[in-house]
Amino acid sequence: MQTLAVAAISARAMAEAAAHDGFDVVALDLFGDVDTRRAASRWLPIGAPASLHIDAARVLAALRALAQERESGAPIMGWVAGSGFEGEPGLLEEGAALLPLIGTAAAAVRRVRDPAAFFGFLAARQLPHPPVRFEPPESAEGWLQKDAHGCGGWHVRRAPWPAEERHPAHRYYQREMPGLPMSATFIANGSDVHVLGFNALSVRRFGARPFVFCGAVGPVPLAPELARRVAAIARALAAAFELRGLCSLDFMCDGEAIGVLEVNPRPPASMSLYHRPAGAPGLMQAHVRACLDAELPPATPGHAQDIEGMEIVFARRAVQLDAAAARRLAAWPGIRDLPDAGQRFDIDDPLCTLTASGSSAAQVRTLLNDGRERLLQSLETLA
Known part of the structure; x- marks a missing residue:
């Protein structure tokens, strides 16, 4: 099994997609959410969650360690850079020198x-x-x-x-x-x-x-x-x-x-x-x-699928996620980027992501809006 490292402010979507495609996943991000770690065989932190900013030194240290494993024979293909790296072409360049970057090259990102x-x-x-x-x-x-x-x-x-x-x-x-x-x-x-x-x-x-x-x-x-x-x-x-x-x-x-x-x-x-x-x-x-x-999927008509939606839920006030709140979140339908018990969130920090699907964009938007409000109210009742 080939190993693929995925790195981002939040790497959950890439980690789940890579695991679904049969890769062994190493996830590098700020949050280490429950579902991110579930999809990955390893999680490596690359910044403080509240900062919403990638720590370059941590990224390079993680990539250096993976490169050493690759040199020792581990089947590590390379790494994919996600959100947070578009403004860091210098970091992409340094990282690519350590471990192959599978994506748009640093020079192209800079341009x-x-x-x-x-x-x-x-x-x-x-x-x-x-x-x-x-x-x-x-x-x-x-x-x-x-x-x-x-x-x-x-x-x-x-x-x-x-x-x-x-x-x-x-x-x-x-x-x-x-x-x-x-x-x-x-x-x-x-x-x-x-x-x-x-x-x-x-x-x-x-x-x-x-x-x-x-x-x-x-x-x-x-x-x-x-x-x-x-x-x-x-x-x-x-x-x-x-x-x-x-x-x-x-x-x-x-x-x-x-x-x-x-x-x-x-x-x-x-x-x-x-x-x-x-x-x-x-x-x-x-x-x-x-x-x-340089291989693209075939240019065939799009296959039928439901309309999907995702909504980032931001904290309306400071909250400490205790065990009861973590359990309530874990049972919530359509939840992603699931935080673990003990995490603290300040006002406007991202708490989690809600997902929904339906037959129209309007229906999906309504489901997401209603779900967000009910979820936030539910958390507030546990305060």
């Missing part, structure tokens, strides 16, 4: 997350995107400040912008666009893509942060011409920036208008919404084949 290079490419190809500038606009109204190295929407701000965050090279300003935030989940091989489907994204305000990612529902239908345009954009980006493996393209959809926002050049949270047909390679197998052999 695609460089706002000047990314939006310069879109402009040169006349691909639709909201206006972007690299100096603060004279009038801040209608503009957002973004960090190209951020993830999860925590970095997006409306004015007034924090003075201490003024001019890093990866900071830029983007005109706010109306419409529905969406994404396309796809597999790339460096020149072409296989689009798994399109997703409606859920974002909410958390204090001064107006667009924090809270979940996704998919696959959702998109008008054929819009779907063709988004797929063509993903294909153009994959070829220009040498994207490999599971990725996602975030965009706004306003009627027939679309506006490209960013590419996540790594396995996205939305991967958990998709199931491969019986007999076809699973998602992590497909990721590995696309990266190592």
Whole structure:
């Protein structure tokens, strides 16, 4: 059995997908949730949970130890980098020097997350995107400040912008666009893509942060011409920036208008919404084949599947998860990223993830919203 290491702020989705595909999994993340450790043969911590930030020294130490095992004959293929690494191309480069990186190369991540290079490419190809500038606009109204190295929407701000965050090279300003935030989940091989489907994204305000990612529902239908345009954009980006493996393209959809926002050049949270047909390679197998052999799944019509949804549940107040609360969470239907007893959460910390499925996006969204509120109320009764 081949061993695959998966690393991210939260590696549960990748760990479960890799275990489902027959890999022995080593999971590296911040949380070490119950289901992450259930899917993996080993879990290695790479940061403090409350920080939501990957500790580079811990990552390199873990990869160094795995590389030594590989040199001693252990069947370790390499490692897959997930959420949290898109803003760390230097760390990806150092990690890849220790253990093969199975995914978009560090140099390509650096280019695609460089706002000047990314939006310069879109402009040169006349691909639709909201206006972007690299100096603060004279009038801040209608503009957002973004960090190209951020993830999860925590970095997006409306004015007034924090003075201490003024001019890093990866900071830029983007005109706010109306419409529905969406994404396309796809597999790339460096020149072409296989689009798994399109997703409606859920974002909410958390204090001064107006667009924090809270979940996704998919696959959702998109008008054929819009779907063709988004797929063509993903294909153009994959070829220009040498994207490999599971990725996602975030965009706004306003009627027939679309506006490209960013590419996540790594396995996205939305991967958990998709199931491969019986007999076809699973998602992590497909990721590995696309990266190592440039092989994409066949371009066949999408197989029928329920619409799936996932919703990150954030703490509404500080909570210490005692044994009774942990048992109640473990029994909750559709729960993922299950924390263990004894963990403490501050306000706005991610507690867990809820999942639901149904015949329509509206039904799934209702199930998720109702489930979130009932779960939070249930926890509060145990306080």
